[in-house]
Amino acid sequence: MDEIPVKVAVRIRPLLSKEILHNHQVCVRPVPNTQQIIIGKDRVFTFDHVFGKSSTQDDVYSSCIKPLLVSLIEGYNATVFAYGQTGSGKTYTIGGGHGAEEEKGIIPRAIQELFQAISENHNIDFTVKVSYIEVYKEDLRDLLELETNVKDIHIREDEKGNTVIVGAKECQVESADEVMSLLEAGSAVRHTSTTQMNERSSRSHAIFTMSILQQRDANNGATMISSKFHFVDLAGSERVTKTGNTGERFKESIQINSGLLALGNVISALADPKRKSAHVPYRDAKITRILKDSLGGNANTVMITCISPSTSDFDESLNSLKYSNRAK
Numbered sequence: 429m430d431e432i433p434v435k436v437a438v439r440i441r442p443l444l445s446k447e448i449l450h451n452h453q454v455c456v457r458p459v460p461n462t463q464q465i466i467i468g469k470d471r472v473f474t475f476d477h478v479f480g481k482s483s484t485q486d487d488v489y490s491s492c493i494k495p496l497l498v499s500l501i502e503g504y505n506a507t508v509f510a511y512g513q514t515g516s517g518k519t520y521t522i523g524g525g526h527g528a529e530e531e532k533g534i535i536p537r538a539i540q541e542l543f544q545a546i547s548e549n550h551n552i553d554f555t556v557k558v559s560y561i562e563v564y565k566e567d568l569r570d571l572l573e574l575e576t577n578v579k580d581i582h583i584r585e586d587e588k589g590n591t592v593i594v595g596a597k598e599c600q601v602e603s604a605d606e607v608m609s610l611l612e613a614g615s616a617v618r619h620t621s622t623t624q625m626n627e628r629s630s631r632s633h634a635i636f637t638m639s640i641l642q643q644r645d646a647n648n649g650a651t652m653i654s655s656k657f658h659f660v661d662l663a664g665s666e667r668v669t670k671t672g673n674t675g676e677r678f679k680e681s682i683q684i685n686s687g688l689l690a691l692g693n694v695i696s697a698l699a700d701p702k703r704k705s706a707h708v709p710y711r712d713a714k715i716t717r718i719l720k721d722s723l724g725g726n727a728n729t730v731m732i733t734c735i736s737p738s739t740s741d742f743d744e745s746l747n748s749l750k751y752s753n754r755a756k
């Protein structure tokens with residue numbers, strides 16, 4: 429195979445202070461000097477990148493994301509996903525824009541680098557636009573324009589095969605600070621404090637997109653290059669167990685987020701060496717339809733699987749490692 433369509437990184441967060449307080453033990457760790465992870469006594473998985481508990485935000489950005497930003501400017505689409513159970517570090521890794529400089533996640537770093545590149549390339553005319561969408565129960569919500577009715581947002585494919593989200597606000601931006609305010613405002617909408625909304629934000633996917641248009645004024649005619657970078661904070665991968673109202677025993681119905689299921693199928697179809705002939709099931713969910721032109725093909729994709737190290741999360745961590753293993 430010429431290109432690996434999806435690279436997979438796994439990041440194990442440190443134990444949180446409340447976990448240390450409750451004497452949680454660690455059940456998953458990187459194998460030193462390898463790209464492997466061991467969970468439990470002896471289950472070993474191999475990935476493209478492995479980040480342990482002392483990895484920094486800069487480590488993750490520099491090794492996984494920087495190359496995608498470089499190719500974005502060369503005209504290729506890119507997607508980064510954060511996958512994992514609620515509380516595993518997805519939002520921390522993707523970065524909603526809060527906190528100290530060194531704590532900043534992927535999005536603020538990518539924004540800064542993009543505007544740095546723009547300021548260094550005077551011969552290119554850049555237009556940058558951002559949008560911020562949430563997918564919840566297969567409905568789209570515009571996090572930059574709350575008044576927009578979910579029914580007025582649609583996914584369409586244009587004649588060139590580009591995915592367009594009709595009805596979603598695209599803000600043209602001139603500086604990194606401007607992007608950060610939009611990101612912060614949109615993220616604040618997602619993370620309100622009521623439990624109902626927290627439930628929603630853990631069950632929904634958030635897609636922050638930077639689209640760039642470059643006009644290069646070459647001597648023999650101008651060229652236009654357009655490309656986009658999606659940053660996706662996926663819904664929590666945990667299985668939601670619903671308790672029935674039948675008294676003595678809990679009836680559990682296991683419900684897995686349909687978007688995550690569809691995404692897993694798309695990613696494993698892309699990773700299949702016979703994929704040229706294989707059907708890639710993009711149409712099965714909104715999230716895969718939105719990302720269609722930025723997953724596979726000439727696009728660069730990185731999935732960062734976030735893992736809690738605690739033995740109390742063993743089952744979910746093992747599930748996440750198995751899911752991510754399908755991408756190879």
Ligand code: ADP
Nearest residue numbers: 441442444512513514515516517518519520521
């Ligand atoms: P998720 O978005 O997957 O639900 P969060 O990103 O909110 O998880 O992380 C849960 C908690 O763990 C937060 O308090 C966050 O600050 C902390 N955390 C996550 N990853 C790390 C890390 N690599 N280093 C330090 N703290 C982390």
Ligand code: MG
Nearest residue numbers: 518519520661
């Ligand atoms: Mg989160």
